[in-house]
Ligand SMILES: *[C@@H]1O[C@H](CO)[C@@H](O)[C@H](O)[C@H]1NC(C)=O
Ligand SMILES: *[C@@H]1O[C@H](CO)[C@@H](O)[C@H](O)[C@H]1NC(C)=O
Ligand SMILES: *[C@@H]1O[C@H](CO)[C@@H](O)[C@H](O)[C@H]1NC(C)=O
């Protein structure tokens with residue numbers, strides 16, 4: 001399932017996809033007056049963008065002129081921040097980066113973008129005018145702090161160097177996609193003169209949720225190019241009718257006048273005025289104006305919505321009636337169903353800039369339902385563009401910059417094993433409960449995808465639009481349990497124990513089907529089951545969450561809850577086994593209605609939940625071959641094979657962990673498991689490492705069967721949901737993890753590699769460090785020292801705890817002795 005795209009971030013892709021093993025770790029970071037910058041490590045200067053034959057860049061002047069107008073810059077790995085150039089000589093020209101922000105540089109000195117770029121490895125800079133420009137410095141002023149892999153607390157290396165490269169992916173992605181408090185400033189500036197908004201996807205008012213057939217007026221002043229707004233825009237996607245009023249003022253040399261001709265009203269529909277890969281827009285319409293629109297002058301613009309279109313006036317003079325008939329064929333699932341309904345939004349088109357103030361909305365019955373001078377700081381949260389007031393983790397550094405709690409299941413554990421930045425996990429837990437509904441139609445649910453810039457005081461408006469993936473609620477339960485297992489932090493969990501129990505009860509009341517005993521409801525959509533109902537994976541995922549909460553309940557001395565969760569989990573287990581285990585398939589079916597399909601997560605989660613017994617787990621793993629296509633495993637057997645088939649590293653990450661659990665908990669033979677693990681770690685994940693043009697040092701969102709990025713140019717190449725090997729390698733291959741000690745009933749650190757698998761993988765040695773929650777780290781190493789030990793088959797194991805005197809590690813050697 002493709003997640004919708006979210007505004008604020010795609011508009012200014014200065015940069016491109018990426019690549020390369022040979023350049024791994026080449027990111028250069030330096031400090032200047034307490035600011036951190038990312039500087040390029042290589043460049044090419046020529047007539048067009050080029051990533052071959054790059055020259056190392058170690059500083060110094062780069063001169064662009066009409067014979068070499070294009071500068072290609074390589075940052076080595078993912079970098080994020082405000083793009084800047086420092087020019088030293090002459091100028092009077094316009095620079096356009098590959099796509100896409102234009103600077104008008106008329107004086108030597110520093111030029112920095114107002115809008116940040118979330119992440120990229122490549123950048124190109126094009127000189128548009130017939131002149132010469134010398135750049136003395138170029139880079140990104142950092143908005144995330146990406147350390148070199150060597151300087152992280154967590155570490156992993158092994159006799160097969162590819163495993164470290166794969167481990168590094170998740171470790172880098174959590175630094176690029178997890179952002180510190182206030183590090184991501186608003187894309188708007190509130191001034192005494194209203195909101196100053198540079199070209200971007202329009203940001204919309206949460207207060208227009210549920211409104212329709214209104215008249216929306218505002219005052220606007222063009223700074224450059226034009227001024228844009230939406231009406232009847234969908235709450236969750238900002239998809240809707242988009243109107244851009246252009247001025248007769250000066251525009252940049254590269255302005256595409258076929259899209260934004262001067263002094264016109266341009267009407268579009270969708271995300272913006274142009275198609276952007278998977279983000280469609282209706283063909284635009286252009287309307288002449290009966291007046292001239294000047295820069296730096298205020299105009300009052302009014303849009304009246306009726307059932308056949310939109311009447312636009314400027315200073316009370318009608319300029320056009322935009323008939324909505326042309327839009328109808330372009331209504332998609334991202335839109336509101338009625339072209340008359342939805343909120344309003346403000347944002348000029350690319351490279352434009354405008355002020356907005358004195359917004360007024362009048363309902364069809366004549367009542368004024370909204371007024372806003374747009375001069376108060378409260379605008380930021382209302383329009384969901386506020387700077388982040390907590391440390392949070394986004395799904396992707398560049399694309400999909402939304403806080404998705406499903407993806408965070410992987411991110412949580414990557415943080416724990418790489419940076420040890422537990423405060424992100426704690427803040428994400430606090431955030432989810434801050435957004436929990438305590439009453440009303442969504443009572444009990446927590447936010448599963450809040451926008452980074454939105455305010456929880458408006459949460460009612462985001463339900464149900466932002467609750468599309470029902471099983472992200474179950475993932476949140478798993479996150480709570482994982483956090484507890486990693487930390488034994490009863491303080492945070494007891495603070496939210498009532499909220500946790502309310503959530504579980506809500507999930508039972510709303511989604512546990514009384515007939516099947518599985519998760520199903522007409523208003524539910526299950527991401528982990530490709531939208532099917534009464535499915536194995538989401539039901540088993542609920543059992544995983546409940547099993548982990550039993551441990552929390554016990555730690556909090558809430559034995560009644562512990563036993564009821566255990567009983568419910570046992571019920572889910574027996575219902576899955578009685579209805580969804582398929583002897584014909586030799587594995588679990590995807591869902592109840594069409595038993596002939598199976599899915600990767602049905603296998604992964606039934607193993608992790610302890611629902612599959614040894615023979616079921618073994619048979620399910622053998623039958624994963626039904627899901628295999630060229631280089632990896634498909635989500636389900638219902639997905640056809642083809643060049644566009646998405647192979648998900650998110651899904652395969654859950655599967656990867658379950659393979660280690662099948663061996664360690666169920667004794668499934670290593671012979672069955674190792675080929676699957678080997679394919680994942682030796683073939684599938686390395687495509688993210690060994691293709692220089694795509695390499696960012698971070699895991700991807702999706703992968704195509706030919707090993708290229710899975711949604712084409714649109715794929716996030718820095719998506720922590722694809723980084724599960726980071727924690728799987730630390731937990732099971734290095735072998736340092738927290739496990740329940742049944743004798744004490746508490747979680748303890750163990751050093752216990754899953755020998756059957758690691759030997760099957762052919763590893764001779766592994767070493768690494770695992771960060772500890774309350775400071776310090778565990779350093780561990782195992783190796784076959786075949787020459788010197790009496791028992792050549794029993795590897796040497798060494799472990800030390802540094803900087804923490806409270807932690808004891810239980811070492812289990814190959815014979816299982818402690
Ligand atoms: C940047 O400055 C900070 C704080 O002064 C310091 O901790 C960090 O090591 C510096 N980073 C580099 C790459 O020099
Ligand atoms: C660029 O400027 C140079 C020097 O003024 C001139 O000779 C050349 O014809 C110009 N090229 C173009 C494409 O305008
Ligand atoms: C707006 O009017 C249309 C009919 O033209 C109606 O279907 C729709 O429900 C109305 N919307 C609101 C929010 O009243």
Ligand SMILES: *[C@@H]1O[C@H](CO)[C@@H](O)[C@H](O)[C@H]1NC(C)=O
Pocket residue numbers: 104105106224250251252253
């Ligand atoms: C570019 O800057 C120059 C000098 O400040 C100015 O005269 C010109 O109008 C600017 N061009 C645009 C398109 O803003």
Ligand SMILES: *[C@@H]1O[C@H](CO)[C@@H](O)[C@H](O)[C@H]1NC(C)=O
Pocket residue numbers: 273274275280281282283284
């Ligand atoms: C977007 O693509 C669709 C389908 O190819 C096409 O009909 C439409 O005109 C395009 N829109 C724009 C703005 O080019």
Ligand SMILES: *[C@@H]1O[C@H](CO)[C@@H](O)[C@H](O)[C@H]1NC(C)=O
Pocket residue numbers: 306307308309311321
């Ligand atoms: C919508 O408004 C336009 C422009 O005022 C008008 O021509 C049209 O008849 C209206 N449609 C309806 C259904 O009232």
Ligand SMILES: *[C@@H]1O[C@H](CO)[C@@H](O)[C@H](O)[C@H]1NC(C)=O
Pocket residue numbers: 363364365366367369
């Ligand atoms: C007018 O419509 C608005 C929005 O639908 C509604 O909130 C308000 O109560 C209505 N006012 C009257 C007087 O009917």
Ligand SMILES: *[C@@H]1O[C@H](CO)[C@@H](O)[C@H](O)[C@H]1NC(C)=O
Pocket residue numbers: 513515516520521522533534592
């Ligand atoms: C789930 O399965 C039960 C039993 O077959 C059925 O009654 C129910 O309608 C199904 N739920 C959904 C939403 O399909």
Ligand SMILES: *[C@@H]1O[C@H](CO)[C@@H](O)[C@H](O)[C@H]1NC(C)=O
Pocket residue numbers: 490494555556557
């Ligand atoms: C649970 O009970 C034990 C034994 O009475 C006590 O030591 C512990 O502090 C309690 N835990 C919590 C979180 O209340």
Ligand SMILES: *[C@@H]1O[C@H](CO)[C@@H](O)[C@H](O)[C@H]1NC(C)=O
Pocket residue numbers: 564565567568571
């Ligand atoms: C488990 O299933 C049994 C039998 O259907 C039922 O009586 C019991 O209430 C269920 N327990 C829970 C906790 O759901």
Ligand SMILES: *[C@@H]1O[C@H](CO)[C@@H](O)[C@H](O)[C@H]1NC(C)=O
Pocket residue numbers: 577581613614615616
């Ligand atoms: C495991 O489950 C299968 C299928 O339900 C069953 O036939 C088999 O007896 C079970 N094995 C054990 C050891 O319980």
Ligand SMILES: *[C@@H]1O[C@H](CO)[C@@H](O)[C@H](O)[C@H]1NC(C)=O
Pocket residue numbers: 759764784785786792793
């Ligand atoms: C050491 O012994 C292990 C286990 O028998 C074997 O897999 C490995 O290849 C040996 N390594 C060397 C260097 O002989």
